[in-house]
Amino acid sequence: MKNKTFSLILICFTWIVAAQAQDMENSWDKNISRNEHPNIQWFKDAKFGLFIHWGLYSKLGGVWMDKNYYGSGEWIMNVAKANADAYAEEAANMDLSDYNPEEWAMLAKKAGIKYVVITAKHHEGFTMYDSKVSDFTIVKSTKYGKDPMLPLSQKIREQGIEFGFYYSQFLDWHEPNGGGNRWDFDESKKDYQEYYSRKAIPQLKELLSNYGPLGTIWFDMPGGLTYEQTKSLVDTLRKIQPNCLFSSRVGQGLGDYRDFGDSEVPGRPIHGAWESIYTHNDSWGFIAHDKNFKSPKEIIQLLAEVASKGGNLMLNVGPDGKGAIPAYSRKYLLEVGKWLDRFGDGIYKTTYGFIPRQPWGVTTSKPGKLYLHIFDLPENHQILVPGMNVDIQHVYQLDSGEKLSWNKNNDDLTVTLPVLTDSRNTVVVVEYAGVLTDKYDQLPVTVSAQYRLNKLLPNDATREGAATIKSITHSDYFGNWKHTTCLTEMKKPEDVVHFNLRFTDPGDYKIMLSYNCEVENSRQEGVIEFNKQRYLFQTVRTGGKYTNKEPLMFHNHHIAIVTVTEPGVYSLKIYPLKEGKELFKLQSIQIDPLK
Numbered sequence: 238m239k240n241k242t243f244s245l246i247l248i249c250f251t252w253i254v255a256a257q258a259q260d261m262e263n264s265w266d267k268n269i270s271r272n273e274h275p276n277i278q279w280f281k282d283a284k285f286g287l288f289i290h291w292g293l294y295s296k297l298g299g300v301w302m303d304k305n306y307y308g309s310g311e312w313i314m315n316v317a318k319a320n321a322d323a324y325a326e327e328a329a330n331m332d333l334s335d336y337n338p339e340e341w342a343m344l345a346k347k348a349g350i351k352y353v354v355i356t357a358k359h360h361e362g363f364t365m366y367d368s369k370v371s372d373f374t375i376v377k378s379t380k381y382g383k384d385p386m387l388p389l390s391q392k393i394r395e396q397g398i399e400f401g402f403y404y405s406q407f408l409d410w411h412e413p414n415g416g417g418n419r420w421d422f423d424e425s426k427k428d429y430q431e432y433y434s435r436k437a438i439p440q441l442k443e444l445l446s447n448y449g450p451l452g453t454i455w456f457d458m459p460g461g462l463t464y465e466q467t468k469s470l471v472d473t474l475r476k477i478q479p480n481c482l483f484s485s486r487v488g489q490g491l492g493d494y495r496d497f498g499d500s501e502v503p504g505r506p507i508h509g510a511w512e513s514i515y516t517h518n519d520s521w522g523f524i525a526h527d528k529n530f531k532s533p534k535e536i537i538q539l540l541a542e543v544a545s546k547g548g549n550l551m552l553n554v555g556p557d558g559k560g561a562i563p564a565y566s567r568k569y570l571l572e573v574g575k576w577l578d579r580f581g582d583g584i585y586k587t588t589y590g591f592i593p594r595q596p597w598g599v600t601t602s603k604p605g606k607l608y609l610h611i612f613d614l615p616e617n618h619q620i621l622v623p624g625m626n627v628d629i630q631h632v633y634q635l636d637s638g639e640k641l642s643w644n645k646n647n648d649d650l651t652v653t654l655p656v657l658t659d660s661r662n663t664v665v666v667v668e669y670a671g672v673l674t675d676k677y678d679q680l681p682v683t684v685s686a687q688y689r690l691n692k693l694l695p696n697d698a699t700r701e702g703a704a705t706i707k708s709i710t711h712s713d714y715f716g717n718w719k720h721t722t723c724l725t726e727m728k729k730p731e732d733v734v735h736f737n738l739r740f741t742d743p744g745d746y747k748i749m750l751s752y753n754c755e756v757e758n759s760r761q762e763g764v765i766e767f768n769k770q771r772y773l774f775q776t777v778r779t780g781g782k783y784t785n786k787e788p789l790m791f792h793n794h795h796i797a798i799v800t801v802t803e804p805g806v807y808s809l810k811i812y813p814l815k816e817g818k819e820l821f822k823l824q825s826i827q828i829d830p831l832k
Contacts, residue, residue, distance in 0.1 A: 242403030268490035269509065276480040277510050279399065279452070280810050281493055282586040283351035284544050285577070286551035287516060288403075288568075289341075290356050290521040293324070293363040296331045296558025309716025310555065311522030314361050314410050316715055318420040328363065328378035336385055336560025342392035344562065349577035351585070352399035354455045354551065356623035357386065357405070357444055359522070366448075370439040373411050385560070390419050390448045399452030401481075402444045407460030416460055429460075438470070445477040454481060455496075459488025467491055484512075501720035502539075504591035504696035506546045506677055513543045516553035517566050519717050520521060523555040523758030530565040533572035534661040540573070541610040541761070545599035545720060547589035576659065579636040583608035583664040591675045592624050593697075596688040599664070607634070607673065609665040614657050618666070622650040623683065623742065624676035627669040634662040668818050681806050685744035686830035693736055693809075693826040695724045702732035704812075709822065711789035721789055723753070723822040724811075730764075733812040737749055740801045745831040748772075750794045750811075752821035753779050762814035763821075765796055767808050772797040773814065783822075791824050795831035798831065 269382045294311045302315040306768040308316070314324050345353055358364045364374040365386035376384055386402075413422045414432035414554025445451060454474070459467065467489040474483075485492030497503060499521075502513045518530045527799055531539075536552065543550040554566040577584065583601055590600025590607065597610040609620065625648050629644035632652055642653040650667065657663040684691045695706050705726045712718050724734050740746075748765060759778035764771050774797075779790045801807065813820045 248360055252715060253735070258693050267304070269485050269492045269495045270490060273509070274482055274493040276482060277493060280352070280482055280549070281510050283399070284549050284584050284587070284771040285349055285540060286352040286354060286512070286549055287345050287348070287350040288354050288516070288521075288553035290359065290403075290516075290523075290553055290555045292356055292359045292365055292522060293328055293331065293361055293558075294359070295523040295556060298557060299520070299526060304524055307524070307527070307717075308520065308712070308714030309522065309731045310354060310520040310527070311356075311359050311361070312716045313522075314689050314786065315417065321418060321421045324361070325373060325378070325411060328373070329380070331375070331381065333375075333379070333381040333385060333558075333560040335557075336381075338385065338389040338640045341389060341562065342396050344353045344570060345398055346392065346396040346566060348574040352401065352452050352551075353393050354403050354453060355386070355389070357402040357404050360405050360408035360410055360417060360458070362409040362415060364440065365395060366444070368440055368443055370436055370443070379597040381482070386448060386651045391711050394442055394449065398714065400448075401453035401455060402448070403455040403457060404441060405442065405457045406441070406487075407458040409436070412436060416458070429668075441474060442477060443667045445474060445481065450581060451478055454487075455482060455484045456487040456492070456723050459486060462488055464491075466487045474737045478550045487775060497709075499706060499718040502543055503546055503548075504694065504706070504708070504722045508546060511547070512549040514551045515539065516555070517569070518555075519561075519714065520608040521553050521555060521716070523557045523563070525557070528565075530569065531564070533576070536573050537576050537661045538612055541599055544587055544601050544638050545586050545590045545594070545610065546701075576661065579659070579665040580662065583635055583666070589677070591677060592622060593677045593680055593682075594694075595683055596685055596691050602673070605668060605670070607667040607669065608650070609667065611654065611657060611664040611665060612661075612687060614654060615685065617687050618654055619687070620652040620654055621685070622652065622667070623739070624648055624674070624680050625650040625667075625669070626632060627671035627673050629667060629669050631668040634658060635666050635668055641665065651674045670685050681737035683826050684738050684740045684746070685751045686744050686746075686832075689829070690829075693738075693828065695722045695823065695825075697736040698724060700724070700734055702729060703727070704732040704734050706822065709783075709789060710785040712786060713788050715786065718785075721788075721824055725822050726818040727811070728818060729816045730812050730814065733810050734806075736809040736826070738807045738809055738828075739805070740807055741804050742830070743801050743803050745798055745800050747798050747829045747831055748796050748809075749827040749829065750774075750796055750821075751791045751824045751827065752776070752794065753783075753789055753791050753824065754821040755780065755782055757782070758821065761817050761820055764810075764812055764814050766808075766812075767797075770798075770799075788821075793827075
């Protein structure tokens, strides 16, 4: 009778060996179930989560055999091709002497965090809890000798925060039969079924059975499981904790919420439950020499951007091998928490804003309320909010409650904002009566001389011919994945990207294209057509052939000055002059007023 529940999955279990060579885009399963989980609402309302990458790699701190490694510290065993036995010996000196679960929980609370997800087992195979089915654990292999997850799960929940575990179900470089380690173990001799049935499945059952009610299990690297095998796994785990949510990386479209790629925000609003994950510096796991931390301003504006598209931001920190969270992470998270104390009503329990991104910032919404997240105050202090086909009741600053002067002309709302009470993001509330129409894809892009620059993004364009929009994965270091949305595949004059622009001020404007162009595609001619007048340019090279393991370099190419004689809607088109290779990967267009 033992393991009877898994008989189907084990009988038909056949790993697709090619999954070990899967590229990162394919390993990030973004598909979710069509049936919404009955417990999903807390996740939709949360908006701000804390990811914690903590493992044996944290003790190494980015150094193996006296060599510094860069990128993702949790991948150091793979990148250094460290012998599994030698790597495991490092656990003996991991003592967690600075670990204080109560301090971690208080930090999360003060930072405004609504859920925490921590690595139970990452790809290295080291288990950061008391697992009975493996000896390679924090309890059995280290001086610490205790389970750090039990008190952490309790302290987190005491603060009213949801708690969950990350688990890498396919990759396990410590196990001879686990996925990924081909430098120590002969691929032809691997028995993935043995690894899966002996370690992965029992450990997932331990996590769901021994740590109280979990908000989520955050799966990673689904590997080669078929739909039937994944569904059998999901159904079995659901029986242990029916209310626990599963991330989309469980695979086969069976997750409860959608996770995009590492450090990826979609270009437009996404309906349903979803999440963007970013790390605070460059690495997810602790690297002692990685000091490139995002500022409070960057985090606050990123949080607002993600919320404006309907999603959650889960920000990662990487504690060191002793259990200390980096000082800048602590300091900056507390700063974000102070901002949320003042402006959090414009983040928590909101959905995407029905008004698209404007030169001043982004919007979020609740029934009867539109929140204006002001990143940039125009010179005349007049905030234009187009598309307001409702009756305006009140306009005020969220933090102070101060009423603001406003006027409405047709569907244009103009708010006078004397000063930003927070230069990083001041939130203004517009209360209204009626039904605000979703205008996200209907309004022309506002361009104003009251701002230093105006930026057009790929999702602002309509496309003709073969022109398309793509999220392109790239990296500075291995594992430091980034995603940039670009307009691509423009090879013929009929492959056109078209922007409708609403200029609020007459004057001269300089147009600049930011693009990537491979050497073999360079020196082709393109056309900017503005108000039916053509401006020619020739592309310049930005680098060699694209690979996601290298940086994606962009050139800021100033093309032309155009004159706007009166306020109104103008057309801007871009296309190749002649048929040829791909013109470029267009990241953005900047339109700067000249004064």
